[in-house]
Amino acid sequence: MKKILKIVSSVKGAASKSTQLADAIIEQLIVRYPGSSVKVKDLTKEQYAHFDAAHLAAFRGVGDIEGVAAQEAGKASDDAIAELLEADIIVLGVPLYNFHIPSTLKAWLDHVVRGGKTFSYAKGYPEGLVSGKKAYIALASGAIYSEGPAKGMDFAPPYLQTMLNFIGITDTQLIRAEGCDMPGVQDTALEKALATLEV
Template sequence: MKTILKITSSARGPLSNSNKLVEKIVEELQHQHPDASIIERNLVSKTYPHLEEAHLAAFFAPAEDNSEATLVAASHSDQAIAEINQADVIVIGVPIYNFNIPSALKAWIDHIVRAQKTFSYGSGAPEGLIKGKKVYLAVASGGIYSEGPLAAISYAEPYLKTILGFIGIDDVTIFRVEGVNVPGIKESALEKGLASVVV
């Protein structure tokens, strides 16, 4: 049985284009795997804290030095990493805010990229420890970044591919609802994005 981890990060609730694209991808996955179980993680309704000193101390403390305080500080990260380990497929909603990913999604990333848990320098070179996962990115943007003049400032997709690759996830497929603020394109952007989904 497949487990799908469904992650959303839009602050626009039911109006969100990335949420709608995530729903469509999950729906298509469920057609293929009707008995799949789904873990839902809304990064806006339950935010991950910005990294503070206590989190970093907990991440880098040797296991024998763990105190109740370090265990509590690491609990967000432990839970997020456990969900990734549990999943076979991860669907991530990515609204583009201010030319990049939303801070809610970045905060989650800061808790999942963790030495000895999701990556290691043990062999001298960096090695991702998360193996065998498939990721779908559901990207929504006001402009068009997949081609044309804005492609040069497409920061979110290369960043996400880099950071996911760093923890070992190389199998990344991207679907987009793009141009939702561009006259002449916005009228059909959602429909076109949803229709592009093939899993």
């Protein structure tokens, strides 16, 4: 029995390929771990602020740390980290936007990747403080990046895996539906992605 946190970052609702992929992954996880719970966090509805001076004050003690904005930024981050720590498995639904992840997902990452809370340099080298979790990255892209002429623009997967690894989530699996907007490819994109899934 696992606690699954499903992150939604596509604006397409039910038509979203990344959300459909995340759902299909979760379906298989529930078969593997009967009785698991799923918490849905839709970042298109629950939006996090861009990192600003209030976050710098809250996270690093630089500037007006007693100000209301800093208190709010600190609380938003504390709550997001608590939610992450509560989960055993994180399933990230990620649409590719402009060769990268949606800015809503980046803003969430900026709240959960936090010195002294989820990573530390106390030992003189970076150490992830989030342990014992597994993450699935359900990535959907209009074109194909894992091979062919656009391979050099495949920034999102290494970025996401680096961020997760940096905070200690080293057990990650990338499941990617590619060519979601390409005629002749799009119809089988999800099926091909799911064939690579290991739960």
